[in-house]
Amino acid sequence: MSLSRITRSTVFCAAILTLGVSGYACAPSGKGASTTNLVAGDAASRVYVAPGSYDEYYSFLSGGFSGQVTVYGLPSGRLFKQIPVFSQFPQTGYGYSEETKAMLATTFGQVPWDDSHHTELSLTDGVPDGRWLFINANNTPRIARIDLKRFETVEILQIPNAAGGHASPFATPDTKYVVSATRFSVPIPQADVPIASYKQNFKGTLTFVTANQPGKMDVAFQIMMPGYDYDLGHAGKGPSDGWFFFTTYNSEQANTKLEVNASQADKDYIAAVNYRKAEQCIADGKAKKFGGSYVHNVVDPKTGVASSETKTGVTMLYPADCDGLVYYLPTPKSPHGVDIDPSGEYIVAGGKLATVIPVHSFTKMLKAIADKQFEKTIDGIPVLKYEAVIAGEVQKPGLGPLHTEFDGRGNAYTSMFISSEVVKWKLGTWEVLDRIPVYYSVGHIMIPGGDSRKPYGKYLLALDKITKDRYLPTGPEGSRSAQLIDISGDKMKMLLDFPTMGEPHYAQAVPASMLQPTSVKFEKLSENGNPFVTMAESDGGITRHGKRVDVKMIAIRSHFAPDILEGIQVGDTVYFHVTNIEQDWNIAHGFAVFGANNSGLTLPPGETRTLKWIPQAPAVYPFYCTDFCSALHQEMQGYVRVSPAGSNVALMANTSHTAQTAALGAEVKLNGAKHVVSATGLR
């Protein structure tokens, strides 16, 4: 679609929508507008994945305010899975079961929700390698690792000395580090100070987290920065390998009504961080020990049980103490995205309020540093001269440039939030080549591998913030939306709209062939190391340790064993440890008990999951399989009898190992910790 075909009203109405100017009637452009320049049949056949056939790409969309990750197939736009990460997920019991609840631990205690922003694939030599997916929590800053063999969250690291982990979890080309930067500056260390003392007391930090060993994420070091808002980041690559780039806004250091007060300066900054220099300064003893507590949650791959560890203290670098660590590149205006082209030479910024897309040159940056082309220095950080680092500006790109991705053929694509379009332009000449309207208010865009050294430049996904009239209405809360665009030719072609879960801030994607062969189909029962695994029907039973009762149970089509339990009393805490002993793909069971103040459990084949239950009254409580597993699924049920406290009803389970009461003083290992049986439970 050529520029001339964009009507003024389309752009204007998108701007009206975005800026919220009231009293102006904009016709809904979605229904009436010609939104595609393919004939419908062509687009239909391009996105149709026939029953029994597979999609070409896995795509991973952040869930935004859902706190999760969603997995969509492309080009079909079908939602395969929601992976729980930072929020409770009643559907599977994530964040409720004994195996998973430690994943949501923080220094603030259990946090049931977060706002997940950016998915980031692990990289080898600057190219996605399909090992892990990282994602950040924005509200209570954390970084999670998802194992892409299992599509499960296996590790979460909290980020200390920070608030608002937005510029995160972008990775270095070898995944040595993933990063997190303060979106909101705060007193560091925290303190009860007047908010009006912002300029004196509020600081930001940039955090580098070691990421290349699963289960071992940790804060490598932090850099104490001026009290601005840090927004997004990307690592250098190729010639710029060893550098990391972060956008800032609010260099005005406003603390109220930032929409006005942080939009005063013509330019804010991109912070260019030489992290190899950071390593050198630390080795040279130029870093300081600094406080700060943070929690690290890891799923033990042997037991499948998550546990938490609280750590204290970090290595802090101050730019003034480490010459050459950080430089500021002036960048118009309140920049949001910062994206590095596949060659590693160009640093593209999306200035929300800028009228151009500025592109910095890494080569010029190095020369400007060598030539000391500094405007000034802020807290030990030299500010380079704009003219000394700028490679070019894309003129008249549209309104509100945010994010740029690359197709590997020398082209860049930038999302224009206010004018609701994606603009294609040429690296080096900076000329606009094509533009396509999107509906509405596009944020991030994603080309599979489009932020890496080797993009797969076939599709572009536009991640839209507002849908209004694009789908059948569903009441006051509508969905956000994605739009699939064909970028294989000279002109962009709109293929498909599909709604998303939560808000997709960013996405990553890889060819199906990268993940499909290694996807785990089920857990081998013989390798199930859960401390309460039940390997065979005859091994189930019930054990009392004081007021703690552990039930070990198997699930198999179509029964539980044991399925009759007696001798539990009001005042007991009961742990149902249920093992699905099936050894076949997709043969899942589930477990729930009547009246429990807890989520049910899903039970993938070969796995053990544990439901904690505190019965409140004498009664007979049914339990059942919650996952339709076989022709006799409805028959898969059992009963637990609960008697009054002090009752003499005998402890009983109808399996060959029936019931036992653990000896006082016996040692029990639970969730990685040793306990001793006492009369009142475990100590």
Added chain:
Amino acid sequence: MSLSRITRSTVFCAAILTLGVSGYACAPSGKGASTTNLVAGDAASRVYVAPGSYDEYYSFLSGGFSGQVTVYGLPSGRLFKQIPVFSQFPQTGYGYSEETKAMLATTFGQVPWDDSHHTELSLTDGVPDGRWLFINANNTPRIARIDLKRFETVEILQIPNAAGGHASPFATPDTKYVVSATRFSVPIPQADVPIASYKQNFKGTLTFVTANQPGKMDVAFQIMMPGYDYDLGHAGKGPSDGWFFFTTYNSEQANTKLEVNASQADKDYIAAVNYRKAEQCIADGKAKKFGGSYVHNVVDPKTGVASSETKTGVTMLYPADCDGLVYYLPTPKSPHGVDIDPSGEYIVAGGKLATVIPVHSFTKMLKAIADKQFEKTIDGIPVLKYEAVIAGEVQKPGLGPLHTEFDGRGNAYTSMFISSEVVKWKLGTWEVLDRIPVYYSVGHIMIPGGDSRKPYGKYLLALDKITKDRYLPTGPEGSRSAQLIDISGDKMKMLLDFPTMGEPHYAQAVPASMLQPTSVKFEKLSENGNPFVTMAESDGGITRHGKRVDVKMIAIRSHFAPDILEGIQVGDTVYFHVTNIEQDWNIAHGFAVFGANNSGLTLPPGETRTLKWIPQAPAVYPFYCTDFCSALHQEMQGYVRVSPAGSNVALMANTSHTAQTAALGAEVKLNGAKHVVSATGLR
């Protein structure tokens, strides 16, 4: 696809999958098999909904173990929305916010999860009318009402004297009642009795709930039934209006390993309930007062705030006391679904283990009752003779018939779980007309309006329990799946596979035109009756009542007001009441505060939602908008200062109505209840 085209290996492999016979290699039939008899381009164009165009139907799928309802467009299979019902939903704050958490209250306390099974549209004269959608909770029995103007859950009623609310919430043709029947029999009233005393002590109940007035659902009456498992139900219509039909299994009254012990009898029963007779018997004083506590949760339409009420006692009918109330129709074997054809004459049962599909005749049933063609009587319930009520049997339908829907053209469609197919057959002649394989293990099927008097017989949705190789793999936990089938011609045609959220037990659908015009786009601010609404920026502020602090705040592009708060102390409980004062479709905001042990909030336009926060340490905490709302969304933030307990930092908010401390003894109305301000908070 004709019967001859079903290969033995397809049926056999599906059976292998379903029954879990191990040691047998079944080639994945999905990838290789020809799963469609349309050319791909034809199917593609049939399901493709071009960007900017709308789907033909809204479909509502139960979420099964997710506890929610999902809204998909047909024919595109796109997921528009997940409506939270019985489970916490961190994405919006449902079950976490002060406005919504009462919705999850039960007599067991707050229950964060349930297993939602069957969606049911409200009916007028036996036809879906688009007012409400009902859905049941299976684990802790409840029925929810969803308002289809808002696509929001507005009412939940707990079902007392029951366990496992599975045969629910099917409606009478005028929606006077929705029903719930005990899936699991239990002691009624509950008691601490041996599980082995099942036959003596365990009973079932059938519950009729008044449903036609929003906010006023209540238990109209219950019927005490023999201790079987009650599985599914459907109301009569036309000539059979006034009757309700429920399937039973486990008439063997087994209490362990039901897969074997409840599969002994050749026939179980359909219970035919004359509910007009029930009303008459109650009027005649033949019912008994009975105990049982239950909770009723309702969203006040004026305030938008949910509150809970606990009720005690029900009206109980015993079949022996009310002649003609219930009859049992013998039905082979362990029947699951019971479905009434559009004419109201035929009662079709799906016997999981039956080799035929039995169809009872309502006319013959009435005659058999008149002629007293009884086999025997169980607890006052006459058992009619099979031969006296059977209209016909569909011979050789396949393996494992479960559910039947109708196309309004005299045809019935039955899901065959074990042989993984949908079978089309003719009402009256009982001949099989067509069959189509589905992948895999189909449970419910749904034709829009297909269980009503007027089906829209264009599409059929097969709701499959197992997906295995149908999509790109996503680790040990895979999705369930739906398959869209064209039933407009003589032969069924497979159009599309799409994955689902949770497990879709049943679904309902209506033409888009029924709901689209009345869908609420946003709340009128002038009609927002939340007790803590803030109508204008100048009205925000902060008020201390002892240790309770209420913050009233507005959100508008792109700031909160107030956005600076001080004078809060450790030990306080802070309520952030945030009103989105936008008055435009889809202009949402969100709210979160750093470190909160709570979910964030989504804020649709015109609405007020409240986040409870207990700060733990002196610090400055940022808060921000979690929903990308404008070009300056990233600037939409604020700070709360928390001081130590007893600090003399003044209470402050940077709005014109700054801060106040409520007078002791003042009366405050919160969440529908009156409170008095005391020195330590509200009493």
